[in-house]
Structures are given as C-alpha cells and as structure tokens.
Amino acid sequence: MKKKVAVLFGGQSTEHEVSRVSAASVLRNIDVAKYDVYPIGITKDGKWFEYTGAIDKIESGEWEIDEFYKTPEGQKFLFNKEVDAVFPVLHGLYGEDGTIQGLCKLLNLPCVGPGVMSSAVCMDKIYTKYLLERFGVKQAEYVVVNAYEYKEDYKQIIDKIEKKLPYPMFIKPSNSGSSVGITKAHSTQELIAGLTEALKxxxxxxxxxGINAREVEVAVLGNDYPKAAVPGEIIPAKEFYDYEAKYQNEASKLLIPAALSNEKLEAIKDEAVKVYRALDCAGMARVDFLVDKDTQEVYLNEVNTIPGFTKISMYPKMWQASGKAYSNLIDELIGLAIDRNNG
Structure with missing residues (x-):
C-alpha cells in the first residue's frame, strides 16, 4: 500500500520563491509508484491550499492564480487529508525554524528533517554559535547586535564592533536564510548600511x-548514525555567495568534490557529522564551512536544516556525486522521518 506524503511549499518567509522551486524539483523526482503525494501550498499571507495543478505553475508562482483557485470552491479548498508523513520544503522562517516541526509533533506526524529544538537553534545563527562553542567547533570571531541597543546608541555599537573585528566583516540577520539581508562591509559607512539592512x-x-576563504559545504543524512556526502565547493560569481549569486547568477559554479586533498575532505566530513550530532539534527542538514585560503584552517559558517532542493542546489548534487540518486534521497528522507517518529 502506498504511503501518503504531504509536500509543503511556499510559506511566509523571504525565501518563498526558492521554496517553490525546491518543491517543484522534489515533486518531479518523488517516486509516485511508492507514494500518494499531496502538494500543499502556503501563500505569503498564510493561506494553505492543496494544489492539484501542474508542477510548472508551482515553480513560476502561477499556482496561486490557477483558474481553480479563483472559484469559491477553490478559495475554500484547505488541506484535510490524513497523511503518513510531511515533507516541508519551506526554507527560512515559519518552516525551517521549528514552527512546522512543532505543528507536526502536536499532530504526531512524521516530519522530514530535524525536530523542533534542532530546527530552531540551527535557524538562529547566534544561538548556533553559542551552542557549538561548547563543543569546541572553530568559528569566526563575532559580535552580537540587538536592535534596541543599536537604536539607543548606534555609535557605541559601531565602536564596539570596530574594536573587536577588523575589516572586512559580514553582517547577517540571525534568523534568515539564502543569504537574505547579508552584506559585506569594508568601512564604517558600509557597516552602518549593512546593519540598517540586516535590521529589516x-x-x-x-x-x-571576514575570512579570505573558500566556501565548502557538506550534505549530511541520517538519524542516530548520520553520514556525510562528498563535500562540494562554491565558486561565487560575486564577492560572496549572496542570494543573487546562489539563485540567479549562472556564473556561480559548484565544484564536487571540493578542490582539497582527500585528507582535508575527510576531516571536513568528520567535522560536519560532529556539528550535526552536537545540534541533535535528524534526517538531513547541510553544514557549511569556510576554509581559510592562507592558513587552510576550517571554520563553521552555518547549518541549514532544510537545504535547497532546486536542480542546482548543493545538497542533492553532493549526494548524487556520492552515488545516491535524487529519488532515492527523497525516499530515504521520508523513511528516516517515519523511523524517528516511531522510535
């Protein structure tokens, strides 16, 4: 008997569009001989619909203006199916941060990917750093800026940052993905502009x-006994791998395996599994590192618990390079979610 799987896409985060493209790839590759699949779209204003139209319209965004959804019946067509598992292809807030995972937990539904606590911590870059310091994971030096402190006396905050960190430096919203809101500052003026942008x-x-580094990513898969795929390297089309370089600029390149020695690749894989376990991840995560071009030291960059699944995304590509086909990867992720829920 086929298992019923709900694939969630869209959502209310700044990564809504990327989610749609990832979900379209999942829907094109999931084995329909094994699963009854229910695509569930979430609009930017939080409405949920079971979508029964063409997959291409999910990718393009036309699913919301499909003729069916213009009808009174379509406007009321909310999801009401009983399913065996949920596959949230929801990047960013309200999807990758523990919220959907908590909903599934309340409903006792297996959910692909890490659980509530792990998802919440990994989504928050600052708390990821706090926790991983306990495990001795090497990370770039940093300063935390709170909005209320910055508004009270921004000059004092700028002075604090410049005393601790040299230029260049990266400014990142703590809870955001796909490099949304991230900037690189080479001066005080750019630092102020970057903080203003991130606070949006x-x-x-x-x-x-800022580290003069190569960007190396590792796909990790599993529950109690996770394994890492062959690491890949990002060669960004721009100064750093921002949203445009990731999803819109075809000049960005992905190199699998990363151009490092076998010894270095294995060490990075081991570190990725260490980070995965320290954060109590399950199912999947992509663990991103920075490799200093001068010293070859390895620093953790960030952890993504619902990594991109588009046709150009690193997570499925690294597993494909390790001998695991896209459809088999999806199958294994669903199985891991069910096993975790039953365990």
Whole structure:
C-alpha cells in the first residue's frame, strides 16, 4: 500500500520563491509508484491550499492564480487529508525554524528533517554559535547586535564592533536564510548600511570577521548514525555567495568534490557529522564551512536544516556525486522521518 506524503511549499518567509522551486524539483523526482503525494501550498499571507495543478505553475508562482483557485470552491479548498508523513520544503522562517516541526509533533506526524529544538537553534545563527562553542567547533570571531541597543546608541555599537573585528566583516540577520539581508562591509559607512539592512529582517544581528576563504559545504543524512556526502565547493560569481549569486547568477559554479586533498575532505566530513550530532539534527542538514585560503584552517559558517532542493542546489548534487540518486534521497528522507517518529 502506498504511503501518503504531504509536500509543503511556499510559506511566509523571504525565501518563498526558492521554496517553490525546491518543491517543484522534489515533486518531479518523488517516486509516485511508492507514494500518494499531496502538494500543499502556503501563500505569503498564510493561506494553505492543496494544489492539484501542474508542477510548472508551482515553480513560476502561477499556482496561486490557477483558474481553480479563483472559484469559491477553490478559495475554500484547505488541506484535510490524513497523511503518513510531511515533507516541508519551506526554507527560512515559519518552516525551517521549528514552527512546522512543532505543528507536526502536536499532530504526531512524521516530519522530514530535524525536530523542533534542532530546527530552531540551527535557524538562529547566534544561538548556533553559542551552542557549538561548547563543543569546541572553530568559528569566526563575532559580535552580537540587538536592535534596541543599536537604536539607543548606534555609535557605541559601531565602536564596539570596530574594536573587536577588523575589516572586512559580514553582517547577517540571525534568523534568515539564502543569504537574505547579508552584506559585506569594508568601512564604517558600509557597516552602518549593512546593519540598517540586516535590521529589516531580524532584531538580532550577527557581525563576523571576514575570512579570505573558500566556501565548502557538506550534505549530511541520517538519524542516530548520520553520514556525510562528498563535500562540494562554491565558486561565487560575486564577492560572496549572496542570494543573487546562489539563485540567479549562472556564473556561480559548484565544484564536487571540493578542490582539497582527500585528507582535508575527510576531516571536513568528520567535522560536519560532529556539528550535526552536537545540534541533535535528524534526517538531513547541510553544514557549511569556510576554509581559510592562507592558513587552510576550517571554520563553521552555518547549518541549514532544510537545504535547497532546486536542480542546482548543493545538497542533492553532493549526494548524487556520492552515488545516491535524487529519488532515492527523497525516499530515504521520508523513511528516516517515519523511523524517528516511531522510535
């Protein structure tokens, strides 16, 4: 008997569009001989619909203006199916941060990916740093900026940052993905502009020392016994791998495996599994590192618990390079979610 799987896409985060593209790829590759699949779209204003139209319209955004959804019946067509598992392809807030995971937990539904606590911590870059310091994971020096402190005396905050960190530095909203709201500052003026931009997305901001580094990512898969795929390297089309370089600029390149020695690749894989376990991840996560071009030291960058699943995304590509086909990867993720829920 086929299992019923709900695939959630869209959502209310700044990564709504990326989610749709990832979900379209999942829907094209999931084995329909094994699963009855129910695509569940979430609009930017939080409405949920079971979508029964063409997958291409999910990718383009036309699913919301499909003729069926213009009808009174379509406007009321909310999801009401009983399912065996939920696959949230929801990047960013209200999908990757423990909220959907908590809903599934309340309903006793297996949910692909890490649980509530792990999802929440990994989504918050600052608390990821706090926790991983306990495990001795090497990370770039940083300063935390809170919105209320910055508004009270921004000059004091700028002075604090410049005393601790040299330029260049990265400014990041603590809770945001796909490099949304991230900037690189080379001067006081750019630092102020970067903080102003980041504060549009979050009330907590992470300012990190810029490292002249190569960006290396590792796909990790599993529950109690996670394994890492062959690491990949990002060669961004721009100065750093921002949203435009990730999803819109075809000049960005993905190199799998990363151009490092076998010894270094294995060490990075081991570190990725260490981070995955320290954060109590399950199912999947992509663990991103920075490798200093001068010293070859490895620093943790961030952890993504619902990594991109688009046709150009690193997570499925790294597993494909490790011998695991896209459809088999989806199958394994659903199985891991069910096993975790039953365990």
């Amino acid at each position: 997305y979050d009330r907590k901001i992470l300012v990190e020392r």
